[in-house]
Amino acid sequence: MSVTAARGFRAAGAAAGLKPSGRPDVALVVNDGPADAAAGVFTRNRVQAAPVLWTRQVLTTGRLRAVVLNSGGANACTGPEGFADTHATAEHVGAALGIGAGEVAVCSTGLIGVRLPMDLLLPGVTQAVVALSPAGGDAAAEAIRTTDTVAKQAVRTSTSGAAGDGVVTVGGMGKGAAMLAPSLATMLVVVTTDAVADSATLDRVVREACRTTFERVDSDGCLSTNDTVLLLASGASGRSLPEAELTELVTAVCDDLAGQMLGDAEGSTKTISITVTGAASEADALEVGRSVARNNLLKCALYGKDPNWGRVLAAIGTTSAAFEPDRLDVTMNGIQVCRGGAPGEPRELVDLGGREISIVADLHAGDVELTVRTNDLTDGYVYENSAYST
Amino acid sequence: MSVTAARGFRAAGAAAGLKPSGRPDVALVVNDGPADAAAGVFTRNRVQAAPVLWTRQVLTTGRLRAVVLNSGGANACTGPEGFADTHATAEHVGAALGIGAGEVAVCSTGLIGVRLPMDLLLPGVTQAVVALSPAGGDAAAEAIRTTDTVAKQAVRTSTSGAAGDGVVTVGGMGKGAAMLAPSLATMLVVVTTDAVADSATLDRVVREACRTTFERVDSDGCLSTNDTVLLLASGASGRSLPEAELTELVTAVCDDLAGQMLGDAEGSTKTISITVTGAASEADALEVGRSVARNNLLKCALYGKDPNWGRVLAAIGTTSAAFEPDRLDVTMNGIQVCRGGAPGEPRELVDLGGREISIVADLHAGDVELTVRTNDLTDGYVYENSAYST
Numbered sequence: 001m002s003v004t005a006a007r008g009f010r011a012a013g014a015a016a017g018l019k020p021s022g023r024p025d026v027a028l029v030v031n032d033g034p035a036d037a038a039a040g041v042f043t044r045n046r047v048q049a050a051p052v053l054w055t056r057q058v059l060t061t062g063r064l065r066a067v068v069l070n071s072g073g074a075n076a077c078t079g080p081e082g083f084a085d086t087h088a089t090a091e092h093v094g095a096a097l098g099i100g101a102g103e104v105a106v107c108s109t110g111l112i113g114v115r116l117p118m119d120l121l122l123p124g125v126t127q128a129v130v131a132l133s134p135a136g137g138d139a140a141a142e143a144i145r146t147t148d149t150v151a152k153q154a155v156r157t158s159t160s161g162a163a164g165d166g167v168v169t170v171g172g173m174g175k176g177a178a179m180l181a182p183s184l185a186t187m188l189v190v191v192t193t194d195a196v197a198d199s200a201t202l203d204r205v206v207r208e209a210c211r212t213t214f215e216r217v218d219s220d221g222c223l224s225t226n227d228t229v230l231l232l233a234s235g236a237s238g239r240s241l242p243e244a245e246l247t248e249l250v251t252a253v254c255d256d257l258a259g260q261m262l263g264d265a266e267g268s269t270k271t272i273s274i275t276v277t278g279a280a281s282e283a284d285a286l287e288v289g290r291s292v293a294r295n296n297l298l299k300c301a302l303y304g305k306d307p308n309w310g311r312v313l314a315a316i317g318t319t320s321a322a323f324e325p326d327r328l329d330v331t332m333n334g335i336q337v338c339r340g341g342a343p344g345e346p347r348e349l350v351d352l353g354g355r356e357i358s359i360v361a362d363l364h365a366g367d368v369e370l371t372v373r374t375n376d377l378t379d380g381y382v383y384e385n386s387a388y389s390t
Numbered sequence: 391m392s393v394t395a396a397r398g399f400r401a402a403g404a405a406a407g408l409k410p411s412g413r414p415d416v417a418l419v420v421n422d423g424p425a426d427a428a429a430g431v432f433t434r435n436r437v438q439a440a441p442v443l444w445t446r447q448v449l450t451t452g453r454l455r456a457v458v459l460n461s462g463g464a465n466a467c468t469g470p471e472g473f474a475d476t477h478a479t480a481e482h483v484g485a486a487l488g489i490g491a492g493e494v495a496v497c498s499t500g501l502i503g504v505r506l507p508m509d510l511l512l513p514g515v516t517q518a519v520v521a522l523s524p525a526g527g528d529a530a531a532e533a534i535r536t537t538d539t540v541a542k543q544a545v546r547t548s549t550s551g552a553a554g555d556g557v558v559t560v561g562g563m564g565k566g567a568a569m570l571a572p573s574l575a576t577m578l579v580v581v582t583t584d585a586v587a588d589s590a591t592l593d594r595v596v597r598e599a600c601r602t603t604f605e606r607v608d609s610d611g612c613l614s615t616n617d618t619v620l621l622l623a624s625g626a627s628g629r630s631l632p633e634a635e636l637t638e639l640v641t642a643v644c645d646d647l648a649g650q651m652l653g654d655a656e657g658s659t660k661t662i663s664i665t666v667t668g669a670a671s672e673a674d675a676l677e678v679g680r681s682v683a684r685n686n687l688l689k690c691a692l693y694g695k696d697p698n699w700g701r702v703l704a705a706i707g708t709t710s711a712a713f714e715p716d717r718l719d720v721t722m723n724g725i726q727v728c729r730g731g732a733p734g735e736p737r738e739l740v741d742l743g744g745r746e747i748s749i750v751a752d753l754h755a756g757d758v759e760l761t762v763r764t765n766d767l768t769d770g771y772v773y774e775n776s777a778y779s780t
Binding site: 044045046047048074076077078079080081082111112113114115220221222223224225294295296297300301303304306308309310311313314315316317318319323325326328337338340341342343347377378379381382383385386387 | 434435436437438464466467468469471472501502503504505610611612613614615684685686687690691693694696698699700701703704705706707708709713715716718727728730731732733737767768769771772773775776777
């Protein structure tokens with residue numbers, strides 16, 4: 001149910017014909033209120049797609065009534081004409097729903113540098129408006145897929161306080177299968193809740209949730225021009241949660257979606273968690289985790305089920321984190337293959353046959369620990385990203 | 391002839407049996423003088439192999455009488471025992487040549503995290519000593535290959551001044567086919583010259599030569615633990631060149647070797663030059679060039695002959711360089727596919743069929759220009775780096 005799990009939301013998916021396959025490619029999420037507070041986090045790429053520029057501007061009000069999303073085209077690097085296309089899309093949604101264009105967020109995903117076929121997109125948006133339903137979450141999640149092989153949804157409910165009407169629900173949908181990136185790591189995510197919350201609270205909540213989930217995923221080191229995470233609150237539950245609890249729920253939904261993205265990353269055969277322990281600071285731990293996650297040679301080795309821990313050390317060595325090379329320990333799937341910067345247990349003991357791989361790197365320089373997740377680098381990834389434009 | 395092209399040098403290659411294939415794996419270069427000035431540049435990786443630690447220490451004297459190199463094992467992440475192995479190798483060379491161990495540089499390349507089989511290596515070094523010859527450059531270049539499909543050599547001679555005995559020669563050999571890296575971009579390079587030059591001059595010359603050649607090559611973004619570039623001067627020509635001319639010759643040799651490495655990079659089908667123009671500073675231009683060179687999605691697209699210029703802009707957008715997104719121009723193999731951050735000429739006009747690909751990115755933020763070179767990302771690269779340990 002994803003984005004329509006929380007009360008106060010309707011959604012829909014439609015096939016506008018943007019994709020040659022004819023599969024659904026337009027999604028619409030509408031917040032029926034009573035409240036319309038919202039917040040968002042966007043790509044840190046300085047080359048930002050037209051819908052990102054538009055939605056950042058719209059969100060300065062702290063309010064959103066609807067989100068329209070399309071796959072089949074990123075509308076990035078399309079100049080003033082591309083921005084006008086985004087504006088026209090929001091206007092079209094606003095007119096159909098009887099709201100202002102300035103209350104409509106727009107998200108796009110697909111090939112960069114190509115204009116959207118507006119003659120197809122706008123009728124598709126109209127179709128989606130007609131199809132809006134409190135049960136439309138699945139259809140919307142389906143319509144934002146690009147190379148994702150499955151739709152990605154997650155729901156969590158509050159456990160504190162009274163049951164029944166008093167329960168707060170948080171639901172989300174996401175798409176992302178490559179270009180999962182070093183700072184904000186997904187393509188498009190919409191999370192909805194029926195909690196009562198103002199936009200300033202939502203802003204803190206969504207930033208904190210992203211910090212420990214999407215921002216610690218680095219599938220292929222490539223930062224998209226379109227990354228967007230939106231959080232909308234309808235207030236339809238009539239309840240407000242303590243901020244920490246709302247943060248926990250939203251974080252759980254984001255973490256679930258991030259895991260689904262890694263599990264479905266283009267061409268991947270491994271989901272790899274890199275836990276950095278004994279770091280002097282969170283910044284150090286993150287730098288080390290990302291450096292390991294982005295090392296192509298290691299990612300190839302893990303695809304080949306080769307516990308080549310030397311490549312972990314080589315990746316750590318490129319960082320500015322506090323550590324001494326002769327104190328580094330590395331454990332792979334439970335076997336401490338490197339101890340004090342030198343060989344530990346025999347690498348033959350490490351079994352890398354399954355999809356999940358755990359790497360623990362101990363810097364022995366402090367007590368901070370965090371985990372960055374990535375995928376292996378495979379011929380499947382190369383194929384998906386060389387055989388056609390995405 | 392490479393390292394024996396200049397007068398005053400002998401070299402040899404031998405098969406010690408470090409490689410399962412039985413191919414040559416030990417190289418020796420000896421400077422017979424009359425002078426023995428030397429300088430070097432090393433990996434910026436903080437995890438440094440034992441031979442790098444040893445050779446850095448040796449070079450503090452500004453003198454080298456010999457360089458011993460082995461493939462078949464990097465001797466990195468091998469702890470104090472690994473350092474003792476390097477020391478023993480230098481002692482062995484010194485004893486055989488009647489010089490001090492402290493006059494012997496050691497370089498190793500191969501798998502990280504495994505001790506060298508000294509019972510094989512030392513007899514191999516003895517073989518190399520016996521085989522030393524003023525015509526041994528080819529054999530030495532052959533012996534340092536790992537996954538290189540061809541030996542890499544380059545020679546240049548001075549054109550200024552008198553001919554014949556007065557000519558200064560610079561020759562070099564190199565190996566490197568992956569782990570060509572963001573700061574110092576090769577595995578092992580030895581350059582020799584018969585010029586008369588002191589070690590302080592050689593130090594400036596080798597740093598400047600690396601800065602504009604190996605340091606602007608980024609094959610796969612991975613920085614090795616063993617990268618070493620050594621420059622040895624015998625003074626046997628009896629001539630000293632103006633520093634600028636010597637720098638030019640050494641740079642030409644390094645540039646030639648760097649090009650050979652890119653042409654032979656593991657699994658590559660394309661050699662890609664990324665020229666950044668209109669940058670506000672050299673640092674900006676280098677950051678942009680490296681970011682583009684390291685973008686896996688772009689590298690896959692180019693393998694697939696897809697002029698996906700949006701990925702160039704996405705890569706530029708992750709940098710902190712001075713530029714405005716709506717002023718960026720990108721030209722691929724002569725076709726300006728992006729103008730002012732938006733589509734320019736049709737991408738269909740770009741022919742990416744050949745091995746050489748030229749990308750020009752104009753930031754319109756200044757007048758600095760430089761070129762970074764890289765390769766495409768292919769299933770061949772994935773295969774070579776996943777199918778066995780290197």
